[in-house]
Amino acid sequence: MMTFSRVILSALVLGLPGLAVDTSAQEDDLASVSAALAPRAEGLIIARCSVCHSPDLVSQQRLPKDRWMATVDKMKHWGAEISNDESDLLVRYLSARYHPGAPDHLPPFDSELRKAEPLTQEPVQAGPLVGVAVRGAGIFEHNCQACHGAGAIGGMGPKLAKNPILKHEDLFWETVLYGRGPMPAWGSVLSQQDIADIHAWLLAR
């Protein structure tokens, strides 16, 4: 027991100067990094990370970069649908915002999300978007299936095959772009063409 506490104590003493170097200038840097990355990163957390658990499991951590990296790698290995670029961006964001010195209470995700900009600022199409069902199948599988089930027959989220909402396109688009309750907002993750493709595929189910 003695040796235990001595190890802890010396580690704490050694660790403290490290914390003290964390000057307010560095704090500002971290804050500006996280502000710059927030719109995309928060969009990814909602769309990709909340398939298996709510995002509060992410936002309650306060970890150094190496542990964020290990955590995001583990999630990817377990099935989080993120590319290498996306995981780099997430790790940079998470270690800037949820670092060990960050306050216990940070504004909740929602307020960040309201600021989230669409990822793809495509010029407004000249004509209406035409969805391509075969492409929609793959996009659905990677983004929606975990919650809406294979073949869109329902799961943790409602059944989408033959769902009346498919006939109310404005409602469908609104739900998919901005989310609703536990349903993530896809506006900052998928392009409008992607959503149109999913819609076309769903209509054919």
Add this chain to the structure above:
Amino acid sequence: MSLSRRAWLGKVLQGLGLSALVSHRPVAARAAGNDPSSNESGPLIARVTRPYDAETPVREFTSFLTPNHRFFVRSHFGPPAPELITEANWKLRVGGLTDQPLELTLKDLAQFERVTITAVVQCSGNGRAFHRPKVPGVQWERGAVGNAQWTGVRLRDVLAKAGLRRNAKHVQFKGADRPVVSSVPLFVRSIPLEKALHPDTMLAYEMNGRPLPLLHGAPLRVITPGWMADSCIKWLTDITVQAEEAKGYYMQTAYRVPVTAIQPNSGLPGTSMVPVEAMVVKSLIVSPVNDGQVGLVPVTIQGVAWSGEASVATVELSFDEGKTWEPARFVGEDERYAWRRWQYVWKPKGPGSVAILSRATDAEGQVQPQSTPWNPSGFLWNGWDRVTVTVQA
């Protein structure tokens, strides 16, 4: 689907005690203060909303037994689809290194001798939020623990019926809960045969005299008295007797601690990791509450204390940051695996802010330390408990 969904919701609500709160408890009784459970304070403290993980406000631990709907909730994937665990569909399979594999229904289990044990069940990560440097995982504070009366059958009676082969060394458990994405490892764990054959290790189908609620593992869960709850698999469907420890993430990687103390964030050179098993000695101050106010009059400080495989011998309090300690007095029930309640009448010396510390010592001489050895996943926290109060003139 819609029907079972409603049934499921009903069960979840039942587990949360919402239905009880909403429909059965007359508001007048609560207002009159003659409801024994009037220290219930709103919903449990949710740590993760999906899958639902929540802890009990520590002020509620004035009662010996923690009511089912106030008991902390923890799982990795949330409760299984209700269809899987209805009485008609549910079965317990016992196999592996056995002479005769079994498939048991709840009726079959009722044929075994019925046993009841009051035991503390505590999440291995309870207190994780207090480790420094901080570690990843659900940031539990003090309330991922509870004391309940568990009724069911002895695991060893069930194993005896199946007949153990000579090379049996470990007993593996699997529940009916599943991750949303199938690439996530299942929550499968094992305990050594010695613990499995201990006469107090049981398969529980009742909690505090009621059928096990859905959130607590209906219809059957493992209870390993004295051990942390990572062994207390819920929604149990499969028992497999093996020569080896369970394989997979939740046994081989997670729920392990270093054998010897390590430097925080140092990596683990030369240290081997062992599974989290027995609980460590621990006390909590239940009343007064942290950041509360007391008058300049004698104050009864109340709390609970428990340990792993030994009973609690003493609880002491300090009002001077641990320089001197005063013994508290035990009150109420004294059962082997339950927590022990304690009290201390404190006469504040004057107005101002005071930190009250508590530490327990068990019969084997384990003492609750000022802070717990750092470990990479933040298990087994048992640092001195601390409550700060303002004494008003």
